[in-house]
Amino acid sequence: MDKDLSLYDVRTDLALEARELAVRGQPSADIPGVWSETDSREGITVTRMEIQTDQAARQIGKMIGHYVTLEVPDMRQGDTTLQDQVATTFAKEFEAFLKRIGITAKSSVLIVGLGNSNVTPDALGPIVIDNIMVTRHFFELMPDQVSPGYRPVSAVAPGVLGTTGIESSDIVQGIVDKAKPELIIAIDALAAKSLERVNTTIQIADTGIHPGSGIGNKRKGLTKDILGVPCIGIGVPTVVYASTIVNNTMDLVFEHMKRHTDNTDPLFGVFGKMDETERLQLVKEVLNPLGHDLLVTPKEIDKFIEDIANVIASGLNAALHEAVDKDNVAAYTH
Amino acid sequence: MDKDLSLYDVRTDLALEARELAVRGQPSADIPGVWSETDSREGITVTRMEIQTDQAARQIGKMIGHYVTLEVPDMRQGDTTLQDQVATTFAKEFEAFLKRIGITAKSSVLIVGLGNSNVTPDALGPIVIDNIMVTRHFFELMPDQVSPGYRPVSAVAPGVLGTTGIESSDIVQGIVDKAKPELIIAIDALAAKSLERVNTTIQIADTGIHPGSGIGNKRKGLTKDILGVPCIGIGVPTVVYASTIVNNTMDLVFEHMKRHTDNTDPLFGVFGKMDETERLQLVKEVLNPLGHDLLVTPKEIDKFIEDIANVIASGLNAALHEAVDKDNVAAYTH
């Protein structure tokens, strides 16, 4: 029980981080039933991963499925050339991802932008939706006139429970029943496990969106089981708990201090010897009663969210329509 | 056929205007099957109307049902005292309207804000939604803890066909199937038949929202027939066709000139003798090929929309929850 709670505390929405946690101190190749490969190029690291067995899923704490992660440490620098490269990389990875999981170029798609458009770090989904090239209505109203190279794409931002009074998953299910897409793509803002992940990492997963993930504490998920059609989740960490910042930083401090001394015991005492989970528990115990364990986000969040939303929207527009030039994705989004 | 087209051209979303058109030159009391009464107070004119028979409905061109119209000529002056009075009047009229059509104080309500939040004069619905006091989730998640005097209210802005790729009525139907409200209230921006109506008139009708009404050229409506639950439409004219402005103004010019001469024939010639419908047809014939028959809106539309959206949201919050003070409605909306 206690164990579970502490496990919950270090849980992460990113499969990449979950695997890292699972293999603490041993090379990642050691987990049977997990395939992965990593490409690094021009400041963008792409990790493709597949969790293939129940046992691997249990060990990592993530569902069987396909995962792709883009890590772009310099994403927050506001470099538009880099952003275009990320959008192009995202488009290519997403297109390959669709093929890998068996989605054809004709399948109709509903894109769902989860989150609250009035809360900047939670507005990623709605802002992506604003920039999606929507085509479904042309297929419905004038199917003969649609140029080749496009598929039916629709896009909705269902809002959040606190502002609609309805679970967003219920809203999405209702819309799915009417619009009958063959694939759902749901975009969601996540809580990061470290400050450097905030607005620098994008995860694509064919396991959908799960309750408790994301910022908005959903109680129901968006998955193939629930919706009846495949659901790809796209997640970006945009906030981080104050307690997480403290814990990560203390790790760094301890490592820093270790590098400068031989006998570390007297340096950090009991606190330094706690494992990460215990320490995080302690930090939370201290902050929570004071109401200080806030979710925080970088000061420049408005710009960061706009940039990464443009990357995702540009990438999706290029990946979903063959007619869109994958090498110049930004031209199709404003 | 030709006749119908021209009729279509002068069609209006406001029952008040439809009746005026139907009784040109004769007192309104003359239409059998139409009941109405009018109150004027402190710059606010309230007209309650009921179309009771099929024949009356055909004659007026509006469905059998209940209609309430608030006309506030000074609404655009930015007078906050007047706005509070309008909100209070709206709340009282709306509450009485609910009783008249048999909606109880317990019925759960879904409020639908139609329109495009990125097009200011079409953003009325979405802005109202942003200011609605949403309670349904409390009834769902902790029914025992909801204070008396509230009912379950949910609120969604389904977007428009051009940005979602899905008919807004399909989205609403999907949500209704899941959320199962007992009443829908749909807010929509309308095209006015005269510039002075823009942002000065609010219509409440239990006949719902009909295809072709509103700014967004819906192809399907939101009515009890379609949704299976009663649907109240709240409409506000926020735009007007250039051709309508021209035609209304020429009417005024002709009346003005008539007052200053005996023999009017030579004054306006053939043009002056056309009836309103013919003249509007002519104006449209001239403007359309040039692409000049634009829908236009006053320069100050941002402020006007915000003001009237606040009036409606405040009014609804007060009307829907008995616990909300009807005499100080503005306190509950920001």
Added chain:
Amino acid sequence: MDKDLSLYDVRTDLALEARELAVRGQPSADIPGVWSETDSREGITVTRMEIQTDQAARQIGKMIGHYVTLEVPDMRQGDTTLQDQVATTFAKEFEAFLKRIGITAKSSVLIVGLGNSNVTPDALGPIVIDNIMVTRHFFELMPDQVSPGYRPVSAVAPGVLGTTGIESSDIVQGIVDKAKPELIIAIDALAAKSLERVNTTIQIADTGIHPGSGIGNKRKGLTKDILGVPCIGIGVPTVVYASTIVNNTMDLVFEHMKRHTDNTDPLFGVFGKMDETERLQLVKEVLNPLGHDLLVTPKEIDKFIEDIANVIASGLNAALHEAVDKDNVAAYTH
């Protein structure tokens, strides 16, 4: 006096229209002291004009100076390829304009975005400012590190009298005294003389901004006389009076009717025989007491303003810095 008033009514902020009014019924070449040339290409008409003599200035009602007008009738179609072409054309014309009036590539520039950022059709200036590549602070703080091909550019949006309580020209003068630019470029939204000009026309003029022009009824202008440095005004019509729409349309109606009959007298009577000025006066006399002579703007103004602001900002960024590629101006603005 009466004459002057009516003249005032047809006055226009566009030199192009002023010349048209001045040469009613005769070819434009007939005005001595006015030089002009026109290029039309790919949907963009560029007219370069110079008013060279006092007499020509008096005849046209515009000051001696250089004027360039871009007319893009399809500007409102939302075609991004066309928009890029307009931005490129604007950049090239503006660069040539600077040379023609003797501004060097090194001169420091202050760009002033006039207008009210909370009133969409008046927000052109402030939105342009948001997208200007600002460099002056680099020249001030680290002059040795600025790459060649750039000049010092600063940018301010001084607000409007109604929201600051200070004349915008006073604010600009105060800033000029401190920042000491060698050139002012002021962007302003104008009232159009016809609906088709709204958001389709851009005027560049080295005569600055004059009292009474623009939407905001300035009482003081921004000119070289007042500010002590050259001032280029960039104006875009974004609103039009209801009365102007009526008058323009009646002109079109009369022309339309004339084409279909021989004897026009009985067609329009006295009204048809009025000249444009008299008719506009009459229309204003009718509308004004009712408060109906509103400034109106197209329903889609949010998008139109954003598009044309991006064109101007992209164009200025490219024209002002030699290092910016004039053939791909959009890449430098988001």
Added chain:
Amino acid sequence: MDKDLSLYDVRTDLALEARELAVRGQPSADIPGVWSETDSREGITVTRMEIQTDQAARQIGKMIGHYVTLEVPDMRQGDTTLQDQVATTFAKEFEAFLKRIGITAKSSVLIVGLGNSNVTPDALGPIVIDNIMVTRHFFELMPDQVSPGYRPVSAVAPGVLGTTGIESSDIVQGIVDKAKPELIIAIDALAAKSLERVNTTIQIADTGIHPGSGIGNKRKGLTKDILGVPCIGIGVPTVVYASTIVNNTMDLVFEHMKRHTDNTDPLFGVFGKMDETERLQLVKEVLNPLGHDLLVTPKEIDKFIEDIANVIASGLNAALHEAVDKDNVAAYTH
């Protein structure tokens, strides 16, 4: 030198915190030359402080002058009743503050909203400006018609160096030279020394705005010395450094652990024995090279900023004009 740097690290923009730092471990009354009194009522703590001597100023590290601080720990709860009380308290305190420093009810005032309107946590100043009741132009244009009980108030948001290319203090000086106010009130967002201060504390000080304070790293201040007229600074902490969160939390952790053990030495080791300044230095040393010492802000910053901006604007509107009812300040702001 080293000492100074570390001092700099713990420097704070709040006089309240500066005094706390100066009297570590001794009652505040112990600083000669500092007068202060504190009122606590309904969740609002008001501290009025005066630094009266050079020696006290040096000891505390704040200039001689008057300071008032409002601390409202529950300010982030979104309670509108509390917000109205804070606005009323602010209005009364500000009015008393003006009297204390000798500003008459007739003095003309320029309100300056510092900060970047596109960066939410830095947009406090510009948002306040948007809600200020501006009157100066009425005094200029129709002095005879201004009702009694008002004074001339103007309001500007000068932008930030990065977006204008001009120091905001230069812009303000230029405007002051033209508008000639008798008092400046400058509103600025600050970096907090602890997460709980963010959007819960408001400081009023007659010492103006100083270089290096605020979020935007100003290089020149806004003070009476520079501007030639008195300058009151109103500051609200809206962001906090990641390193500050870590350090504050470690303090709490150490206190927490101390309460549960006798012999604390082995608990924290060397790290625990460092003083606050050393520890913060260490944390910064660790985070800075990684680019992780970001300024962060709570996830809900959009709403927090709007709420506190409304409090300040309402409070200023009531405090500056005798005709405005101090007991219902919210009625005058939207």
